[in-house]
Amino acid sequence: MRQNKRTSPVSQSIAVSVLLLAALFLLPLAVVAPFRPALFGREEPVDETEREEPSPPPVSGxxxxxxxxxRVLDGEEVLEMDLGTYLVGVVRAEMPASFELEALKAQAVAARTYTLYKLQSGGNHGEAADVCTDHTCCQAYTGEERARANWGENAAAYEAKVEAAVRSTDGEAILYGGVPILAVFHSSSAGLTRAAGEVWVNDLPYLQAVSSPEPGERIPNYYSRVEFTAEELKARLQAAFPGADLSGGMESWLKDPAADSAGSVAAVSVGGVRAKGTQVRAALELRSACFTWEAQEGKMVFFVTGYGHGVGLSQYGAAAMAAAGADYREILTHYYTGVTVEPYGG
Structure with a gap:
């Protein structure tokens, strides 16, 4: 009896301990059980981060x-690049990046077309290169580093603008009869562009005289003045026209000018030798062939309007058209007669 009495408290103590241990382990499960599906279920967790609206698709690359x-001949070095990279460099060099985007697009398409024309016609460099960076032979070209230095604080915006002009017209060319044209361009004309036949040997149906809205008051050096002493003028004219008789006074050296459809000098008599206005322009390094002259205080003074040969796209005219709301296709089909603007895969 004593033995039972002594062991009963021990048994009771063990039973209590077991119950406490069971409660200790089961209580957390009882608390968690109602939330089990949420904690251990297969549902995906909710993403509570703020979502942004999808960005518009990027411009074509x-x-x-x-x-x-x-293959681009730059001085003595031949650079290898793709056409898009080359065109960005051409647009940087050939047109002010401050111009309207549609004008820059027109320039990009004209430059692309001119390049394709060169490729198909064989160019001027034989097997050595396709084109060069000399503007008197092909088209001017400026690298990004040099362009950014010239642009200063506007560099980032201007570079993005030029690249966009090239990308957004990717592959597009000016076509006449389905093939790329000789897409020449110039800075500014005297209100009318010139027909190719009035400047060079051959006429071309798509390079005809058209009106051009030149904002002369906003174009740097749109009106220019050049003067020569009698000795300077004689030396230049004699070098360009060896058969000219320049024995009299300088007032008699240039006579009988004939104007073309754009008002430029088509031809003029130089000491009895009939010469093209473009030849006189080159000899005297005038900004265009739209010039007049008169003797003043012992010098011959030339008054010049516009800049460039005056054929094809006028860059300042394109800028004026773009500012008035024209898009690049309207600009191009205005300056190049009877053409289409479309992707060219030839």
């Missing part, structure tokens, strides 16, 4: 231009 490799 220029796949058509990128697919055309080009």
């Amino acid at each position: 220029g796949d058509l231009d990128a697919a055309r490799p080009l």
Whole structure:
């Protein structure tokens, strides 16, 4: 009896301990059980981060231009690049990046077309290169580093603008009869562009005289003045026209000018030798062939309007059209007669 009495408290103590241990383990499960599906279920967790609206698709990366490799003669070095890279450099060099985007697009398409024309016609560099960076032979070209230095604080915006002009017109060319044209361009004309036949040997149906809205008051050096002493003028004219008789006074050296359809000098008599206005312009390094002259205080003074040969696209005219709301296709089909503007895969 004593033994039972002594062991009963021990048994009771063990039983209590077991119950406490059971309660200790089961209580957390009882608390968690109602939330089990939420904690251990297969549902995906809710993403509570703030969502942004999807961005618009980027502008075309220029796949058509990128697919055309080009060898560009730069001085004595031949640079290998794709057409798109080359065109960005041409637009940087040939047109002010401050111009309207549609004008820059027109320039990009004209430059692309001119390049394609060169490629198809064989160019001027034989097997050595396709084109060069000399503007008197092909088209001017400026690298990004030099362009950014020239642009200063506007560099980032201007570079993005020029690249957009090339990318957004990827592969597009000016076509006449389905083939790329000789897409020449110039800075500014005297209100009318000139027909190719009035400047060079051959006429072309798509390079005819058209009106051009030149904002003369806003164009740097749109009106220019050049003067020569009698000795300077004689030396230049004699070098360009060896058969000219320049024995009299300088007032008699240039006579009988004839104007073309754009008002430029088509031809003039130089000491009895009939010469083209473009030849006189080159000899005297005038900004255009739209010039007049008169003797003043012992010098011959030339008054010049516009800049460039005056054929094809006028860059300042294109800028004026773009500012008035014209898009690049309207600009191009205005300056180049009877053409279409479309992607060209030839």
